[in-house]
Amino acid sequence: MASREATSSTSTAALTVQEYLDKHQLSLRIEEAVNAAVRARAEEPVSYLADVLRRAAPAVITKVRARQIYDSRGVPTIEVDVQTRKGSFRAAVPSGEATRGHDTSDEDASKSPPSSVSQAIAIVNTVLAPPLIGKDPTKQVEIDQLICRVLEKSGDKTGGGASAILAVSLAVCRAGAAEKGVPLYQHIAELAANIRLVLPVPAFTVINGGRHAGNKLACQDFTILPVGADSFASAMRMGTETYHQLRTVIKEKYPADPCSIGDEGGYAPSISSGREALDLIVAAIDRAGGTGRVKIGLDVVASNLFTEAKVYDLDYKTPNNDGKQKKTGADLMTSYKELCAAYPIVSVGDPFDRTDWENTKGLNAADVCQVVGDELLESNVKTIAAAVQGKWCNGLLVKVHDAGTVSATIDAVRTAKEAGWGVMVGHGSGETDDAFIADLAVGLAAGQFKAGAPCQSERLAKYNQLLRIEEQLGDKAIYGGEDFRHIPWVTPSPPSRPAIPPVPYREIAPNHS
Numbered sequence: 001m002a003s004r005e006a007t008s009s010t011s012t013a014a015l016t017v018q019e020y021l022d023k024h025q026l027s028l029r030i031e032e033a034v035n036a037a038v039r040a041r042a043e044e045p046v047s048y049l050a051d052v053l054r055r056a057a058p059a060v061i062t063k064v065r066a067r068q069i070y071d072s073r074g075v076p077t078i079e080v081d082v083q084t085r086k087g088s089f090r091a092a093v094p095s096g097e098a099t100r101g102h103d104t105s106d107e108d109a110s111k112s113p114p115s116s117v118s119q120a121i122a123i124v125n126t127v128l129a130p131p132l133i134g135k136d137p138t139k140q141v142e143i144d145q146l147i148c149r150v151l152e153k154s155g156d157k158t159g160g161g162a163s164a165i166l167a168v169s170l171a172v173c174r175a176g177a178a179e180k181g182v183p184l185y186q187h188i189a190e191l192a193a194n195i196r197l198v199l200p201v202p203a204f205t206v207i208n209g210g211r212h213a214g215n216k217l218a219c220q221d222f223t224i225l226p227v228g229a230d231s232f233a234s235a236m237r238m239g240t241e242t243y244h245q246l247r248t249v250i251k252e253k254y255p256a257d258p259c260s261i262g263d264e265g266g267y268a269p270s271i272s273s274g275r276e277a278l279d280l281i282v283a284a285i286d287r288a289g290g291t292g293r294v295k296i297g298l299d300v301v302a303s304n305l306f307t308e309a310k311v312y313d314l315d316y317k318t319p320n321n322d323g324k325q326k327k328t329g330a331d332l333m334t335s336y337k338e339l340c341a342a343y344p345i346v347s348v349g350d351p352f353d354r355t356d357w358e359n360t361k362g363l364n365a366a367d368v369c370q371v372v373g374d375e376l377l378e379s380n381v382k383t384i385a386a387a388v389q390g391k392w393c394n395g396l397l398v399k400v401h402d403a404g405t406v407s408a409t410i411d412a413v414r415t416a417k418e419a420g421w422g423v424m425v426g427h428g429s430g431e432t433d434d435a436f437i438a439d440l441a442v443g444l445a446a447g448q449f450k451a452g453a454p455c456q457s458e459r460l461a462k463y464n465q466l467l468r469i470e471e472q473l474g475d476k477a478i479y480g481g482e483d484f485r486h487i488p489w490v491t492p493s494p495p496s497r498p499a500i501p502p503v504p505y506r507e508i509a510p511n512h513s
């Protein structure tokens with residue numbers, strides 16, 4: 001009632017405001033602005049309203065620009081700047097080792113590494129940018145749907161198009177947070193309708209093998225999870241101390257080893273057996289005083305070992321090997337069970353080939369550890385739903401560069417959480433200094449976070465951002481800890497009426513009184 005009176009008492013002004021809105025292609029909050037002007041008893045309602053509108057209207061996207069940068073492997077990737085009146089917001093796209101739909105490499109696939117991402121850049125600058133101008137960056141779902149629709153129409157949605165979409169989606173999300181004046185993690189939580197912000201347990205990669213290192217180890221990552229820490233900062237301390245001790249242990253045991261590191265900063269000692277790697281890690285945990293509080297994870301990525309004969313070749317990096325390390329799925333299953341009994345292993349990722357659901361399912365049913373799907377699920381909602389139905393696994397390694405957009409990432413996590421799964425936010429082995437995924441992990445209360453070793457700036461960019469977030473949250477900060485596998489979202493109770501963003505009339509009234 002009050003608002004109707006206010007609107008009619010200023011109908012001339014409202015008409016002028018409508019013209020103002022039309023001229024500037026704005027469509028929002030006329031009534032709120034009129035009410036604010038009336039409350040402030042503005043002497044010059046039209047200019048006052050224009051001012052209110054200027055401040056209350058969303059900081060729409062005014063410019064979108066892409067460029068080529070280089071990732072941690074020296075491979076070209078794409079970075080996008082999205083501009084609003086609130087500033088310029090930037091995001092860069094990571095890439096995985098495995099050849100997947102969302103790889104950033106778009107040109108001359110025969111070249112390794114690819115020489116350019118110019119196709120993705122052209123798609124952002126010429127295909128995606130025009131329809132984004134004037135759009136509200138807080139409307140993440142609408143923006144993600146729009147950019148996917150545009151590229152579906154133009155037939156560019158794969159290859160370079162996929163990385164173009166992701167870069168824009170991430171940068172828009174940052175712009176949306178700035179428009180709302182909230183930290184990125186909070187904006188992401190709001191997009192997911194979650195109010196529980198949780199600092200994840202880091203799964204630090206301390207030994208690299210597989211395709212991430214030049215040694216003979218078949219398993220791609222050996223990680224440590226400080227589940228017994230009481231905060232993320234203390235988990236960071238335990239992780240780094242263990243990492244440093246591990247170098248000493250490797251040097252003592254293999255004095256001639258150069259102690260080089262793999263793609264994600266984990267050590268890459270010249271060893272070939274998983275047990276040898278695990279013994280080194282257990283010794284380092286012990287020396288750092290973390291026994292019982294620091295657990296171990298494996299990210300096997302077993303598709304790399306799977307041969308045409310449908311066996312797993314643990315010596316797959318040796319060409320024309322003697323075949324003695326070839327294992328059946330059943331052999332591998334027995335090994336996992338034995339390893340989980342002998343070592344403090346709490347999580348195994350992609351334990352079997354991505355087509356070997358039966359064995360993955362068998363390990364899941366054995367309930368010896370968290371069974372995580374990474375390549376198995378590709379952060380794809382439909383595949384996750386099928387895996388939930390088929391009980392293939394009970395954990396999701398979610399990657400923005402697999403999901404494709406911020407909205408798709410949220411949907412993937414929601415599907416996993418609704419099934420009671422553990423969720424681990426993961427990086428790419430090719431990374432940049434963009435720390436988006438740190439905020440993502442907190443906003444989505446993922447509980448687990450895997451961004452490589454506590455070493456190398458592209459990895460530390462993420463871990464250091466988590467330290468800052470924990471500091472900012474202060475006594476509201478919750479660390480995933482021992483519950484890392486079971487952190488549900490908490491949905492805010494629905495408001496009794498649709499929330500209307502406040503018009504900041506008090507702030508600007510003095511200029512007009």
Ligand SMILES: C=C(OP(=O)(O)O)C(=O)O
Pocket residue numbers: 095096097098221299374426427428429430450
């Ligand atoms: C970084 C990872 O893999 P990718 O090489 O696919 O990015 C990972 O699985 O942690």
